[in-house]
Amino acid sequence: MVDEEAYYRAVRGRDARFDGVFYLGVTSTGIYCRPSCPAMTPKRANIRFYRAAAEAQAAGFRACRRCRPDATPGSAEWNVRADVVGRAMRLITDGVVDRDGVTGLARRLNYSERQVHRTLVDEVGAGPLRLARSQRAHTARTLLETTDMPVTEAAFAAGFASIRQFNDTVRETYAATPSELRSTARRQDRGRIAGAIDLRLAHRSPADFDGVLDFLAARAIPGVEEVEGTTYRRSMTLPHGAGVVELTPDTGWVHARLRLADPRDLTAAVARCRRIFDLDADPQAVDDVLGADAVLAQAVAATPGRRQPGAVDGDELAVRGVLGQQVSVAAARTLAARLTAAYGKPLDAPVGGVTHTFPSATALATADPSTFPMPGTRQRTLAELAIRLADGRIRLDPGVDRDEAEQLLMEVPGIGPWTAGYVRMRGLTDPDVFLPTDLGVRHGLEALGVPGDPDAAASLAERWRPWRSYALMHVWSSI
Structure with a gap:
């Protein structure tokens, strides 16, 4: 712990920004709470601070039924x-x-x-x-x-x-x-739809979920995902089976409705939902750094709490990164939809326009590359990537070493820094990635009144560490 007195001030102020950052155990009651718990603030002498809910439980405290500390956002x-x-x-x-x-x-x-x-x-x-x-x-x-x-x-x-x-x-x-x-x-x-699990996923404010929905809608693959009103819906391939998730932002929460082939996948599904909407972010920390920079100050003030949209599966994001090379976002969507129709797995029970799961690396690795709807060079790149993902030479799960994964991706013929960086940012949820060679970055920086050439962009982005991924979202949104 850094400063227990500072934490106690956060408890007295019921500061929700610290929910999930630390927990307090109250010795007089035997319960542990989140900092924003609405109950009467305990005396300082009766409080013990813990870094994780599990640590508080190991010390003999039980969860507060009022503030439900186990349902806080995760630590950024x-x-x-x-x-x-x-x-x-x-x-x-x-x-x-x-x-x-x-x-x-x-x-x-x-x-x-x-x-x-x-x-x-x-x-x-x-x-x-x-x-x-x-x-x-x-x-x-x-x-x-x-559930029942x-x-x-x-x-x-x-x-x-x-x-x-x-x-x-x-x-x-x-x-x-x-x-x-x-x-x-x-x-x-309780879930109002048979077979569905309804949850409320906590996050820290502010949160620009309109920006997340716009970003996802522009890239939504027909058959795999869709945005309908303020709801994002997509299929997932989970450890024990398929699933479909619907995420709808609400005040203070994101409402999640999950339809899972196997309920054992609930933990994994929730973790992936949180990554999609970047629900464990610390927006205040991000905005404090980026908002102090003259180039981004106006953008941050106009859109506080901008999020970095994540991905449910690193393998999928890598394939999509290759599909998006040298083509527009709309063209990449079309290619991904054709690939899904050919190699994706149909859902047993479609939900809305979601009918398939995205093709697995194994399915693509065993396919004839000449059937991939793209030029021959990228066919070979996609085939080689799929083979290395399927046999485990490249791993893109949440626990990989990001530097190592990026290097392994760039060893695939046809994958360069842009694709590897994009996968690292969205597929591996790295908050500190910038893409200086991206055409959108060039146009975005020029719209913000600064040079957009790769060298100038890379140099400027150094000022935005460790939140360059969020700065990138602001730059892209400027156009």
Whole structure:
């Protein structure tokens, strides 16, 4: 912790900007809260500060039922950090420990299990099992309160290995049994559509979700995604099956409606939804840096809280990056739609205009490259990329080393700095990427009254670290 007195001032001010950055345990009540909890502010002597909800739970505190601290936005720190802790936290959030255990997590990070555990305890206050257990508890509460799924099914869908472990964890975290959580849930909070799970995803304000929707709408692949009014809808390929998600921004929340082939994919689906709308961003920190720069000050003031739209799947984003080389956004959409029609997998139950999942790397790797709807050079680039993604030589999951992944991408013939940087920014959620050779950057910077040539753009962007990806969104929006 940096400054506990500063954190206490945030608690007294109920400052929602710090929700998810730290948690407070109250010794007089035995509960832990988010900083913006509306309850009476505890005495300073009765407060203990924690870096993660799992750390507070490990110290014996249970979650406040009023502010629901387990439902806060994630810490923006994990997207900024490129070290093993940041990579591990992104993988745990995506459900890797639930699916592959600590062994699988350590293997992806190229560290021993002991090293991963020790590093996380030192930095976050809890090891990978404790962090995953805390996340499972939140997933279980979500299923109990928003679906009519039998309690036993909810336990295994949340990632628990046994009913006893499930019951013990829920009691420890919420001071209530699973049945009590379900019986006290408000009826209006339950999913109103059979087979759907309705959630409210928290974020920090301000948030320019109109900009996110415009960005996604311009690039939406027919059959895979669409924007209808203020709702973004798309298919996902998840670890245990397909799914369709609908995201609708609302005041203080983004409403998510999930239709999953397998409820075990809830944790991964939520993590990917959060990446699409950049819900764990710290907009105040971004705007403080970019708004102080003369070139971007007016743009930041006009659109505070601009977000960096993410992607549900790094492999998909890489393929789309190749499709978008040297063509317009509209032309790239058309190419992606034709590729989806040929190699995408039809959904069992289409939702709106969403009928297919995007083609997998394996499907493209085994296809005849001559059938790809593009010139021969890019056919060969796409085929080689798909082969390397399918056999694991290139990994683009949330926990990869971003520098290494970018270098491996540029080793594919036909992929250069623009494509690799674009994948790093959106597919790997790197907040500090700039694309100085991009034609839109040239026009955008000239519209802002500064030179737009690559050398000048790269030099200027150095002033915007560590938020160059957000600066790029402002530059693009200026045209």
